[in-house]
Amino acid sequence: MSENIKTKVAELLSSGQIKGFLGLRSNEGHIGPYLFTNEAELDSLVVGDWKNRGDSRYPLNKCLINIACKYPEDTFGVLVRGCDERGLKALYTWNQLNPNKVVAVGIACPQELADACECLKPYPDECVDDEKAKACEQKAVSSIDALAIADRFALWIREFTKCVKCYGCRDVCPMCFCKECSVGSDDLIHTGQLPPEMPIFHLTRAVHMIGRCIDCGLCNEACPADIPLRTLYKKVADIIDKEFQYRPGYTDAKSPLNVL
Amino acid sequence: MNVMRPLIEFCGIEAERLHTRWISSAEAPEFAEEIHMFVEKVKKLGPSPLGRQKKAA
């Protein structure tokens, strides 16, 4: 799979269509984000497999925003899975990235990764490989839906009790681009307190994921307390889909809540 | 409302504990009545799991 990407990226770089390609590199025994600017470096390009398939995914869209802010006139390529592509589409609608300045190079996720993520669309619209994994059932959400209300409460409070308030869920999120953030505002949630006010801190963030969350799960992976944040935001996405027939990143349409 | 109610319910808080209604600032009696109604409703629901949890902590 990475051979196809390398070929594609080499083309893009040599033809001058892109200034650089934001992907993942294996270097010094680690995998991390890297901006490839010449073909010779492409040997070290990887798709983020470490111990398991795709377990070294990174918020590349977030890196891309940093670069685009500084160099808005240049075009960059970026490695995208299904979730990353949803992120790009949503970021375009929020005017955080310019679609004319981004070239997405897509890869489909293997079924085991799609299953682990319970992903609804584990592949981008266009990708370098043919085999696409099937969409998955949302078991994590339905298993909580099936609990008695008191058990649900106990479960979430047990999880929120562990929060160490690193803000990693927000800091890693490709869709969290606001300069002023509600979860950091002392008016809404007392700052300086561990654990942060329960369940206000997490519900406030969940509400802000309405029309935003593209279900990449990076928040879940970044959480030092292993709080199942992805499940919480999946539920939010389900509710919005039911009410407004809208899932961010699955169409080019703007969020019904987007007033920009 | 349509979003918040299922969300708090997912987190184990009864949806009936959340109530919104638009009332003009000119309609003071209406406002008071609404509050009374909601207070009665919440009393019937009994103590909130949040309060119980805080006490336990």
Next chain:
Amino acid sequence: MTNSIDELENTDCIFVIGSNTTSSHPIIATRIFRAKQKGAKIIVADPRKIQLGMLADVEVQQNLGTDVALLNGIMHVIMDRGWHKQEFIDAHTEGFDAVKEVLKNYPPDKVSEITGVSADDIVKIAEYYATSEASSIVYCMGITQHTTGVDNVKSLANLAMMTGQIGRENTGVNPLRGQNNVQGACDMGGLPGVYTGYQAVTVPEVQKKFEAAWGASLSNKVGLTIPEMMSGVMSGSVKALYILGENPMVSDPDTHHVEKALKAAELVIVQDIFRTPTAELAHVVLPGVSFAEKDGTFSNTERRVLKVRQAVAPMGDARHDWEIIQDISTRFGYAMHYDSPEAIMKEISSVTPSYGGITYARLEGDGLQWPCPNAEHSGTKFLHKGGAFTRGKGMFFPIEYKAPAEVVDEEYPLWLTTGRVFAHYHTGTMTRRAEALNCEIPEAILEVNPADAGKLGIRTGDWVYLTTRRGKIAVKAQLTDWIKESIVFMPFHFVEANANVLTNTALDPICKIPELKVCAVKLEKVQ
């Protein structure tokens, strides 16, 4: 740590004492959360109520400075119920009989009176810790920053050895290092009595080895500790201080005393990245660089040597710290000619048995945990395997409980303890310059129990004076029942409300750690 961070996840019982892990070491707290998830028993003992206590199976708040009594009480119960591991004690340790004698004086009832912990809880802790298949102790400065710091640590070692909860995977006595490279600074011989890898300056063969390696004649006289250096300046025996990347004006106890010493010294050299309160008193200030502007290695709390890589160029005319030291040494008359940090590491591994197999090339990936004696050795996950202790047999020390150096009285009726908050680090020179962290916690807050506050008419947000025999500061109060009656807590990160103006310089007689965790204070409302 005798064992590794990852092992905590798989232990059956974790005894956390004197560590507010979720605040100070959140990434280690991750492992404790996971252990809990997998069914491990979590025991939390801390004079303050802490977040980890909310998910603990037993949570106790012992009185300040009563750790030895608590631990002896736990060991008394273990003996009494026969939960100790006699085979391990016989095969791998010595001196247990003397400990047994001392433990007789610590029945749960008596210990309960000293510590404020119920006898039932003491029994429960003993049972969980001693009878679990693999139990691990996690501690931090709450154990060490006492005049009985060494006693506390030895008591923990006694507990681990008598129950055989050491020298196996997922067990051990695990101190959490508070600073990124405190382990490395010790490993590298940044201590008055040892060269690198804890090779004593008093051993003639070691001295000869280093004299040959360094081409210089060396002193075999153990040097001064920091508090002794400060007293040395005051008595005139120490004239010059070369301070690299430290801020004793904020971090050391009784800062008034430190200030006097720095002002009295003939020469104070400060090498740092910010103009700290310590730098303000210097004769020479040398701008070094931050971690992001240098190559090198740090050694973490699990003895793992990790690479540090330069991300950006040094700011302004600032220079790499190794180059500054090398230049001063050469100009002083002892020439050094390294061309990179890697060249220095080559020399370190050649003179340090525990770092013998460490090279930059081998540090790629996961790094290496010392001891790593040679190029074939893959590093050491946990120490004392199978009860093989460094000195041969594990030594038990009988320890009696001693009260803190300063106790409350009529004039200073409250106990003060200090610590960290989750958004800041040490003296705050780095974290307080990060906007997000400053927004989270912008100022020092004194935690007061509502009962104590009520007596003095203090409410949340009020300014209060805190006075000890050493100094007085003003700070904002916050009422919380997370702190016990008659104790107040404040963080030490904030120079404008510097907790270490108040703290006690009384030292542990052996390791010379100051008693930062306990002193007696007077609390008054600012009128």
Next chain:
Amino acid sequence: MEYKTTLTTCPYCGCGCGFYLESIDGRLVGTIPSKTSPVNKGKLCIKGWNVHEFVQHPNRLTRPLVRKNGELQEVSWDEALDYTADKLRNIKEASGPDSIAFFASAKVSNEENYLLQKFARAGVGTNNIDHCARL
């Protein structure tokens, strides 16, 4: 245009978390936790996530300073280094090696700590070296 991601180790507590520092044209813009670090495995605390903020702070010390007439004044590196070395040599000659004391540091690298204690022991000739492990 230069966008770099540099894998390095956290300067705060003793965990030793690994992360990538993002920089554009020599300016730090972000921190991304390393998923392959054996310690933090893609996670960080609040201090780690914001670690890039203090590094290029305008208050950083960027020039050597020497106290002249009671004031710390900017000087060249040559002057600062000569001043330091000369003063240290004079003090050693007048009062002996043990009149000089060194603070090593839990915040600098192994290599730097090694050099400082080597200078103290082999250069100056004293074992007066300690650091704030106890604080």
